[in-house]
Amino acid sequence: MAIQKLKIGAAGLGRVGKRHALNFLNRTPRAELVAAFSPDPAELAWGKEHLEPYGVTLYDDYDKMIQHPGLMAVVIGTATSVHAEETIKAMEKNLHVLCEKPLSTDCRKVVAEAKKRPHLKVMCGFSRRFDDSFRDAFDKVDRGLIGRPSIIRSQTCDKHDPSGFYIAYAAWSGGVFVDMSVHDIDLTLWFFGDDVIPKSITAHGIRAVQPELEKYNDYDNAVGIVEFHDGKIAYYYCSRMMAHGQEDTTEVIGTEGKVSVNTNPQRNFVNYYHPGGITREVPADFSGRFGMAFVQEANEFTAACLDDTPLPMKLHNAAKAVEIGSYLQEALVTGKQIHFDESGRRVEKAQL
Known part of the structure; x- marks a missing residue:
């Protein structure tokens, strides 16, 4: 058959x-x-x-x-x-x-x-949800090993590409927070729970190596902070100017400990010892870090389609991640802090 x-x-x-x-x-x-x-x-x-x-x-x-x-x-x-x-x-x-x-x-x-x-x-x-290291970290958090997760520090940092690709890409990417930090935002919804509601959002950025991004209201380095109503905070850093390679790292800090993923980036377990020092290589791009996660993603999606089993993530989380990324991008461009009530509705606060 x-x-x-x-x-x-x-x-x-x-x-x-x-x-x-x-x-x-x-x-x-x-x-x-x-x-x-x-x-x-x-x-x-x-x-x-x-x-x-x-x-x-x-x-x-x-x-x-x-x-x-x-x-x-x-x-x-x-x-x-x-x-x-x-x-x-x-x-x-x-x-x-x-x-x-x-x-x-x-x-x-x-x-x-x-x-x-x-x-x-x-x-x-969202390929990081299919990465073995992130799944192990989530399992430890889910089992309560770090107490109540309270702070996330997460970054998506690309190797600098002087070709002009990212400048042209900025015309339709949605901005660095929507394009890059959306991964970190999705991780936040995974580790904190998809019911978390933002309380305030603020962001700042610079154009350190690609000043041409100004015409698209975008930046090559940006930081953003999202405060949630349940007392949790997420800190994001995104960059397109890493000289050494791809560096995507995440820390989840809890009341009784923390987990970290890739805080000492390396391509493999080889260290090269030589007269100039000790060299540890890192992946040149996202595929070097998450290549197998993409494979796992393809196989799990296929199985869900053929076997009519649940998908490993909820679609509305993807929408929520983009919305938070869009608010971060707005805060980045306008320089204004954005506020929300406990239902998630945006509110304007008086400026004293």
């Missing part, structure tokens, strides 16, 4: 989209990549070399790809600005969806559409 496989199409073949496509093609035994889409001729040329020889049909039109015969799901790795549109179109075709983070800049609309179709699996791809 033939084993059923999830027939999936990949939308977008950029940096992250390529990784999703190759993972579903080569490292997800219960899935079969049957189609891929990109509007970019260079990305399609890559697809002709790396995907088409293995039976993947290429499309330069998303609407045509989601009509591919037998298609059951799509993984979306296109620009943030079209995530909502493409996710909703896929759902309207009765397709399961794994959408790369952030869910979209119009995330509540996506959540509302997904509620209309409870039989579909719709998930936002």
